Amino acid sequence: MEVVWIRGGERISYTKPSTWFVMGIRGSGKSSFLEHIGIEYLKRGTCIVDLFGSRDGEGLAWLRSPYARTRRILLLHGGVKASCSKSNVDIKHFEDFTLSDVERYDIIISSSPLYSDIEEEYDAVNTVVDRLYRRFKWRRLVYLIVREASQLYYSRLKISKNQSFAKANFVYLLREARHMGIALGLDTLKFKAIESDIRVLSDYLVLKQLGLFGLPDDLSWLYSFFDPLKLQNLGREYFIIITRRGSIGIGYFEYPKWHKKEKEDIIGKVGLRTKM
């Protein structure tokens, strides 16, 4: 990844529990950007936990990445049992997930096709998140990828009294993440009200192609730096980055070739066999 800084400038750290927030329209490369950040963390010894992805199992694409052969991978499942021929891939039920799994494995994947329904997936996510947030001491950093970040909010809604409590709980998770040694990679939420709360907590705010609707009102000052029309149509490999300290840069990252494409049967391609 390379960044040209147009205001300020700093070295991006992949050894700290930073929060990454990525905004962009569908198909702008948000997921692949989060994967790329995951790779940078992985190279430095971090454990990746890929929690939420699209319903078609995009998180399973890690199983065909260059790291699939050399890293230890754990697949979490619910009502759908799975088996894999790769010797470095273990599979267990989400209720059996423990904190020691973070030390033992390099990549932990929780993916929609391995659950009976969305409700069960929410239960799995809540279980994993609640256990991760009991890391009162830690040695190894965890990078938590939450691709459809609104889903994390919905999962908290399931265990909360009401929407306000769910929102507060969600914001609390984000604020406390660094104390638990958790780096977060989130993409845009559907709810504008929550987004501004998340932006305040993020260490790195990343803008991908913005499309028709452009920047939210509180970020419209960026138009004094960038051409709105060009920002609408930014290429998939390019992004704008704004750091917590106020540095602004334009960057390029190598789009992961192993990222799941639309319509692709990822389960078949990675050699998984599933059974309800």
Next chain:
Amino acid sequence: MGVIGVEDEIRRLLKEKKPKEIIEMGYARSTVYYVAKKLEEEEQRKGLLNVVRQLIHRKKGSLELAMGRLVFEALTENNHLKVIDRVCRAYQMLNNDEKQVLLSKEELEELKRICTVNTALLNACKVRKTDLTVYHVLIPIPCSKIPEYMKFLEVDPEHTRYIGWHEEGVVKPKSRSRSEWLKDRLFLNITDFSYHALVSYFVGYALPRVMKALRRLIDVVDPYTFREVVLGGGSMDKGGREDKLHKA
């Protein structure tokens, strides 16, 4: 051949061949892939810098405001010679690189000729004599260039009626001979009817070309700057002028 020489050679070969083919030619595998990776990184960097150049807004400064003002005046001015004058002034404020981005070399040279003639016509001196009014128009072009600069008169087969050498009122510098001095000037001493005909022919030729140049100039001015200029109103001319937006 030194290491740097080998790398340059591989770099040149990579433009035509694939890495595997170059390795088969006898070059070290590690060196070929090292150079290929370096080339790829350089291409990525170039692509990134290109995106940076496209994305970054030009900072709104005094120059952009002045350009915006001239564009606004060109769009709202009634006098065609003044329209042409505003566009010419706007282009004269740009540096060479900026001009070449907007117009081709031929278009720039044409615009330069139009500006020269326009300035002369705009600054024509009106002299009232006892029985008629004459216009003195001094166009600083050598005799050899008259066909180029006065191309706008070609539509009229009688156009030579408007052009002639007149010695009345000519001031010659002492260091140069009269004929030399005359060679650098086209001096017209014409009736007001001829002057207005000359202007009509000139405007008919020059205005479409100038409007095309103006269209390209408008793209350069940030819409927000232009909006500021339009809402701000007023004029750059001495003595001021009423805000055109408030007329009507």
